[in-house]
Amino acid sequence: MKKIASLVLALLLFAALPGGLAVSAEGSVLDDNTLTVAMECAYAPYNWTQPDSSNGAVPIKDSADYANGYDVMMAKKIAEALGMELEIVRLDWDSLVPAVQSGTVDCVIAGQSITSERLESVDFTAPYFYASIVGLTRVDSPYAQAQGLSELAGATATSQLGTIWYDGCLPQIPDATILTPQESAPAMLMALETGRANLVVTDIPTAKAALNAYSDFVLLDFNDSEDNFVVSSEDVNIGISVQKGNTELKDAINGVLNTMTEDDYNAMMDEAIAIQPLSDGLPEGFFAQIGYLLQNYGTSYLKGAGITVVIAVICTAIGCVIGLGCGIVQTIPVEKRDGMGKKILLGAARAVLRVYVEVFRGTPMILQAVLIFYGAAFLFGWNLDMWTAALVIVSVNTGAYMAESVRGGILSIPVGQTEGAKAIGLTHVQTMTSIILPQALRNIMPQIGNNLIINIKDTSVLFIIGVAELFSIHKGVVGATYAYFPSAVIEMAIYLGMTLVCSAILRWVEKRMDGESSYALVKQTGGLNAPPYVEHGKPRTGNLDL
Template sequence: MKSRFKWLATLVALFTCLGIGADFSLNEVNAKKDDGTLKVAMEANYQPYNWTQTNNANGAVPIEGSKEYANGYDVKIAKIIGQELHRKVEVVKTEWDGLLPALTSGKADLIIAGMSPTAEREKAINFSKPYRNSTFVVITKINSRYANAKKLIDFKGAKLTAQQGTFHYDLIKQLKGAKRQPAMRDFAAMRQSLISGTIDGYVAEDTESTSFKMVDPDIKSIPVSKMAGFHATKEESVTSIGIAKPNKALLKSVNQILATIPQAKRVRLMTEAVKQQPKTDNDKKGKKAKSEPWLVSMWRQYGGMILNGIGMTLLLASVGTIAGFFIGLAVGIVRTIPTPTTGGKRWLLKFVNWLLSVYIEIFRGTPMMVQAAVIYYGIAQFWHLNIDRTVAALIIVSINTGAYLAEIIRGGIISTPEGQFEAASALGMTHNQRMWHIILPQAIKNCLPSITNEFIVNIKDTSVLSIISVSELFFVGSTIASQTFKFFPTYLTISAIYLILTFTITRIFNLIEKHLQGSKNYNLMANQVQVGTPKDMEAKN
């Protein structure tokens, strides 16, 4: 038995080392908010307004909780504001749907992400004076049947879409006869859909078409804002800075600073951003750059980001599985405690079992993505506790895994033959002694395949933590794909990395499981030593 527990301890130590080896120090994870920092929320994935890069070239600023940097027109505006406020700018990278929760929960001080001050958004947050004016276009292929549209009715039959959570999607209704497709997550997805032909076009601002044409000359923008019958309010045609409603002083300061930035300077900043946006395999004239294998090119430019993503994925999966194992072990043991004979203890145990059942049902019955959003943003918004996103992710994976493993371990305990319990009781063992020395070693060994499966699931399911912008492998892959427009090669590479990780973990656990099984030869007669010859035995008799 001791040998088996040594192997379990070795397993824990192995994956703890994997987590430590991910190069994410505790100082980074538990870093306290610096009062001298201006935290600005943005996607860092919407060129030329904002994007992600691997270094601080062209004045890029650091992204919170990562080794990456953000740049773009929004970043340039943020730096001007930060300079006037004497605060260092740091980007809080999050998906579009997470921008408002990040601001209202106190994770960010400002939203500078090309956001328009619509009436619905103004119910939740305040907006500054506009810092950018835009017109609207339909972006399509240059050889599309809709490329020469002159009137709104010319888009009849066109499959059009827009970004999810934006008013752009509602503007499609003004294009009579157009077939409105489901809204898409971001501009990178829309660009890829247009290139692959699954849509005929998408509605966006004129800046998006300028940025897209820099990397793909085969697209065309149709200025629908100039067509008769098209209407967009003044609020929908500008972009402003989002500020939490209680922060009136910051709103006043931001408006004062924006008033000092002349229009000519804003135009110059946008021109610079368009020129500085990440390049793809195409140069500005649309000609292919000198041949270099796409895999080599991607690793040369983004290899550091990918390795950091792998490290974060292993950290979350290993720590989450180990912590979840001990949570599940504790819950499984408690839920298999025999019913006490005294009334008080019996009711206490029932109450504890009820609480544990609620915990298990909640975390097994809701998606991890929802749990992540509730824990990360909800705790900050309602209890004013600003938990680091990596710490929040570790907590989420751990308690989610614990809920699943609790039932797995409970099943392993109750599936142990009843005779094992009876024999241990006959030897005078207490319940704790029976569990520790007899039942648990067998139950854990029997549960090991399920624990292995849970570890593999955690490696893959960490991808849902992109909802709180944890820079794990999938989130990094999405960023690379959106900036290189190499969607298939990038996701194929990410899939291969996931396969290597899960294959390796499976083989490690298979070796451990094989060792715990022990020898299959239990023929006791084969181990007996025969003393003397048969004649000697007869003589003795």
Template sequence: MKSRYKWITAVMIAIISMTFGLNCNSNSVNAKKDSNVLKVAMEANYQPYNWTQTNAANGAVPIDGSQHTFANGYDVKIAKIIGKKMHRKVVVLKTEWDGLLPALTSGKADLIIAGMSPTAERAKAINFSQPYRRGTFVVITKPNSKFAHAKKLTDFKGAKLTAQQGTSHYGLIKELPGAKRQTAMRDFAAMRQSLISGTIDGYLAEDTEAISFKLVDPDVTAVAISKMAGFHVSKEESETAIGIAKPNKSLLKQVNQILATIPTATRNKMMTAAIKEQPKADDNKKGQSENWFISMWKQYGSMLVSGIGMTLLLASVGTIAGFFIGLAVGIIRTIPTPTTTGKKLLLKVSNWLLSVYIEVFRGTPMMVQAAVIYYGIAQFWHLNINRTIAALIIVSINTGAYLAEIIRGGIISTPTGQFEAASALGMTHNQRMWHIILPQAIKNCLPSITNEFIVNIKDTSVLSIISVSELFFVGTTVASQTFKFFPTYLTISAIYLILTFTITRIFNLIEKHLQGNKNYNLMANQVQVGTTNDMEVKK
């Protein structure tokens, strides 16, 4: 039995070593608070305002937590001017749109420079600088669409339109009478793909998005709606400003003073430059004659490998730590009722607390848990936890809640005769659990533990809400930069399948090893031993 446990331990150590090796260089930028660093939060996926690239070309700045990716765009150019004036190095905190405000209010970021409009609702949570750009609104559609030649707002009647989730753009669709407002989408890459595939008739955005999109796909057109009669938009919704945490009045003053020194002509030149520098589908001339798969791996291979490593790290460490958490909880919840009043009360309270833990973490999505733990701890207790450590904690305690019930089920499903036989031999409860019950329970639970490992590999994708660059988050970035959505997501799907298939086979070997040799007969062995002893006595 000991050799079996050693074999399992060796496999687990190998998995952890592999994943740590893949990620040993992933945190090149110091995550600690540094007065010489200006942390700027943005999606890095909203061309031409901001995007992700694999090198520092055209003055790109590093993305926090990675040595393989950089951010660039109009927002980055504005951030660099502010950083230069403040004598601080600009580092981009890449996160989803929904994670921008929590990143700022929790102190993870100093500024939000992400093409954000200073709406009244957002102004309740954060302060905004003076606007650094003003834009007009358009509906982006296909040239052959019946809505491409719209002259008035009512011409969009029946059009299936959408906009980015969490933005004021989505609410402006109501200004188009008769338009069928579709579900909001998470980013512009998703809306572009939906328009190309024909699932929507168009989407509402700023004029800069139309210019940016047409550079990579000429088969689109933009219908200006800002000057159409009846279109009402507030001044704030047409402006773009920098978000700053409310307590930081001095930083707000500094930013406004710096923005006042940037002439409008300079800002327009910066936007023109950003539009020309944005990633294009045909950036790699050589890649046009190459297979798309080879071309993608040559250009974005380091990002994808880093994403694979992070996914494996989170899934493997989270499952192993979650196993031990679940094991401890499962054992405690199956302790027999003590005879003394004090111990009985203590066990009852412990079981109640553990039940609350299980219900909370099984009854809420991991994405919500990630946002609450990562941003909540920083906001309320002022503890700035490294995002990778936070992600490992989140996956571990979430997995522990599920495995606790799996292991508890394995323990109570063990035949009662096993308990009675162990008790007849004079074993204590701890001895019964450690030597008799747990080896059988864990062996029976192994398929469920394997399934939890596989689920963790896939569910780590939700951790992009706290800026963790796992496989899906990296894949989304690659798709938005190459504009090859279907091939990229197909590749990501294949990688997930390979990972889950490999893990399944590893655990199948472990399960087979734990089963041992089934070809035995206890009575025959006893008879053989007895016969051998008789022969030795006769000699």
């Protein structure tokens, strides 16, 4: 399931590497006594995020939140059987395959189907769950009483992007109007709840979890009928992925799975559905749902907002320093009397800076994040700390934009000021530091503020590498509760509040930099005669001592 996005991301990653270079893990995974498991923590009942350790939840690495669900239960069982400590890493779905390939994590337990396409990139254990395909519709839908696939004819249907549900099952519905795929299971369910679609197709654990959140949904299960969706075994077999060639870990996990039966899997899944955050249902009414989310996840939202602001402020400051250096280098004058060495050095430096600026301005930050975070492991075997990677990604991206802003700010200063500085004997460095840069920085201050506000919003792409910023919290909350729209409203309000506060602070800083609105040029002290001088709207006459 969800295979297309992961495959595209993996191909992009390999395209950036010489010859599809792969990096093998050093040493044995079983030797370090820690089993690092990646999952979305946003895909109930398989895995979800919650604010406390209730019901046996496990702390999420580099986060104040906890993970729980069927996948967490299975990870705990495997780690305990192998005598290892368990470490849960929260990653976006599209990052799971690259994380395993690069050795950033030991394995992925996240409801992945064992497909032939994925087997080209990673190895899989034996299935740890068998997920049959079902449909969901509303109680007031004309399809609520359907007894087979043929009775869904003419439905307006959708499902999740990159899954067998969308790619293989929806086309089997006669005369169906197939809408564009949804980016996640919660988004798919929201399409059904809002009436954009009157049918969605999913697997039975996701459907059972959805029934807890949406009391007006009806489950359509045709698995005991011949009039059912036709799928292969690989479409319903859910496995644990490990790095290609890591037979030691694969065999160890299979040894644990071999002690369990399909009934054991189903019993564990039923337990996960029973303890998911909305096992008693979502409160009725929009404002009641807002209150429920704030009461149960308010602290998580605030922590996510705090991380967002810290990253945005630090990276904007670092980006300004990078941009300042780049802008100065690009505006250093080259004169005829300069030596060939200076000309060659400046030419080479400017060429490198131009490539840097064009690459980081011309590509999405989300892909930069993937290539830097996972590419470092592929190319050099460096498993970058998530926070270090986040600061590097946003700072370098901001620096590329600020480089052009600083260059423009310097060029906006009249050339006469530079010529005047030379006339009184100032060096280029003195001219830049004492005359040009103070004015240029004031001129680009609005752009610096604009970049800060952009970074507050653009840090949301860091969810792809597991940073627990504000948008990542939203995905976790939605994955646990399916309260898609209420959580989005809370997120928008927090983002708007942060940007409004930053805008007000930046306007105050600009005003302070401008100084007073009017000035007395000199004191009147009886020196040379001067023409009348107007101050604060009132004429003044007298002598000005110059």
